[in-house]
Each structure stands twice: as structure tokens, then as C-alpha cells.
Amino acid sequence: MALNIAMLSIHSSPIGDLGTQDTGGMSVYVRELAKEFGRQGHCIDIFTQHNSGRHQRVVDLYDNVRLIHLSGETRGAVSKRSLYAYLPQLFHDLESFKIKERIEYDILHSHYWLSGVLGTMAQSSWDIHHLLTYHTIGAVKQQTCPSEHETELRLTNERRLAGVCSGLVVATQKEKEYLSRFDDVSDDKITVIPCGVDLHRFKPLDKPSARRQLGFSADDFMVLYVGRYAPIKGLHRLLETVGCLTHLPGLRLVMVGGDGPHTPMFRKLQSEATALNIQNRVTFAGRVEQKTLPQYYSAADVLAVPSYYESFGLVALEALACGTPVVTTPVGAMEKIVKDGVTGYVATDSDPKHFARLIEAIWLKKQQNGLSPSKIRASVTECTWARSASLLLEAYRSASYGQQKI
Ligand code: UDP
Secondary structure (H helix, E strand, C coil): CCCEEEEECCCCCCCCCCCCCCCCHHHHHHHHHHHHHHHCCCEEEEEECCCCCCCCCEEEEECCEEEEECCCCCCCCCCHHHHHHHHHHHHHHHHHHHHHHCCCCCEEEEEHHHHHHHHHHHHHHHCCCEEEECCCCHHHHHHHCCCCCCCHHHHHHHHHHHHHCCEEEECCHHHHHHHHHHHCCCHHHEEECCCCECCCCCCCCCHHHHHHHHCCCCCCEEEEEECCCCHHHCHHHHHHHHHCCCCCCCEEEEEECCCCCCCHHHHHHHHHHHHCCCHHHEEEEECCCHHHHHHHHHHCCEEEECCCCCCCCHHHHHHHHCCCCEEECCCCCHHHHCCECCCEEECCCCCHHHHHHHHHHHHHHHHCCCCCHHHHHHCCCCCEHHHHHHHHHHHHHHHHHCCCCC
């Protein structure tokens, strides 16, 4: 039976600019799963407040998938920081849409705690089964990354939501354990569903031509970073790592992502690179459209993921699908998706010198022609969004059996 699924992605849009402050893996997750569900004949409405592209209220995204821009009285986008106060208004708008469309949803799936709070309003008004994916857990983020400070509002709400929602969906077993530990959530309330990768988009391209097209030298040893420029991503220690590797001929760090050259974070990274005397070895490539990323992954010799915390870490899966090895900290799904010593390395120590040794090991393998892109890709070909979607659908169905809604 086809389902009517409502997804809340309130602070970040599935068609927002990936790689900027509030738009990353969560948007890809919502977009790709909705696309898969739509392909299978289910009807999905995704609700967001984020509308940087000034799209119409309702956008037909894919077969059976609509994106609805809620506004309430907000008149334009509200920043993530101020959004909490507007949630009752946004709920009013969500309710009006549902009534006007005369639609009954079978399941409600919220993404991130702000959507979770909005979702609980709908949960009690609609008497619907409500699943929540945190994407990041504030308490864990704060504990793992020294410079991150989370508001009491977020921490309190995340704890409350764990009790109120019908179920929680996480991307790794590790995340499930965090939730049991921090929020005392019972195991049977949490479902682990790994993320996927679009294997048609992310595939190995010819390295020399990828480098030529992007303007990088064929002789470089290219270390790539892809992601938001956020403290949690460990960018400072990546720069320190590169500072330890200047003896490698042609060493180049290419940093994709961020909100542009005029932002404080960009300037901070630039001055850190200068302080480490590696400014000539670092290229800040800015935000790149996802369709162009396979060129970057294929051009690179290694993807570096130096994060303090990830709920999954999509970029690693994308790089591996493009045949590029990954050197990473032990965050998110990394220990599962990176075959240590075969498709990359998982660091056992947070010291940049250790991270540097692992990148140097990739450099050595490169000299010995030791890494085959097709073998690296083969290690992740089971990780499709179709697999994630069918697991999630199972979770939707079993969540709702108890309520005899589906
Ligand atoms: N991304 C992109 N362009 C950029 C930077 C990132 O398309 O300039 C995408 C990347 O392909 C990945 C996502 O943003 O799918 C980042 O997801 P990840 O899980 O690695 O990090 P998160 O944003 O969840 O912290």
C-alpha cells in the first residue's frame, strides 16, 4: 500500500546550497530518501521554512515528491537561531496546508530537533506516528568538540523529544549507543538505518582529465576536504596535519565548501594557513555543486575527514564510490565504511602528527601504485539510497502497525 509521508526539514531545505553553514548531509538525506520513496509510488510532502532560492510555496521536486515552503507570519527566512519562537506559527501554516489539501498522512518524520519540536505539535493534533532523526545530537557535539557550545534550549528539547516521539532513527550503532547513554532511551525505540550514496552520480572519473578540468597539476599529491566550514569538522587540525607534511613533493590541500571568502570562518582558516606557512599549498575552492564533486573526488589522492563528530559522514562514502581512499578520525560510520589499511585509514589518535602519518601512508601506496579505484568503489556498492529507503520504509510500517494506521 502506498503511504502518505510528511517530512519536516524546517531549518534546512533539501534543495538548499550544500556545503554552506546549515545545509549538508541532512539535506542530502531528506532529498535522496524522498526521491526513492517517490519512485516506489509513495507520496511525500517535505515541509521547510528555509527558502534561499525564493521558490514558490509548493515545488514539485521528483515523482510524487513535493516541497512545501512554510512561512506563517515570518515574511522571509528566519535564521536557525531564532526559529524556535516561530514554530507555533509554522505549525499553524502546516495545519492549514493539510486541511486545504485534505490529506491524511500515514507517518511523520522530522529531521533535526527544531523539526522535532514542530513535529510534536502535529503528533498530538493529528494523532500520528512521529519518527525523529536528530542528525546531530547537541550533547554529543558539545562533548566531542571543545569549541562548540549548545544552548540549554536545544539540549533540553532533545532530551524531551527522545521521550515524546514514537521512535528515533539514527545512521549508526554508535549513535544509538550515544542516545541510550545520554538520554536513557530504550533500545527498542531506536532504529539504525545507514545512509547511502548515489552510485550513478559518484563514480571514478579519469584522474588526469579531472585535474586538468579543475586546473590542478598532474604532479600534485592532492589531499581533499569536502564539507561545511564548521568547528566540528576539525579544519584547524587538518591545516596542522598539512603543516607536518610539507616534505611531500607537490603536496596540495584543496578545501571545498564554506560560505565564501568574506566570512569570519574563511578568514580564520586563511590566517591559520599563513601562520603555519602553508598558504601556498592550500586552495580554498569554495562551495561546489554536488554534480561537480565527482571530478574533485576523482582528482584527489585522498579525502581527509578530520571531524570531531559526524552522525554518519556522507562525503567519505562519496569519495570511496569515486575510487578515492579516505583518511578519517573514528567518527560516524567511518569504521564501518573505510576498510582500514585497504580503502584508507581510521586514526586511532587525535594528534595531527598521527593523521599526517596516515596521509603519508597513502602517498607511499600511491608511489607503489597500490590503490585501485575500482576496488575501492567495489567496497561501497551495497550502500545505496534504495537500501536505506527500504529499511526506513520497514521502520515506518512497523512503527505504525501498533496504531493500525497502515
Ligand atoms: N556538499 C556539496 N558541496 C559542497 C560541500 C558539500 O554538495 O561544496 C555535500 C556533499 O556531497 C555531502 C554533503 O554536502 O553529500 C555533506 O554531508 P556530510 O554527511 O559529509 O556532512 P554534514 O553536512 O552532514 O556535516
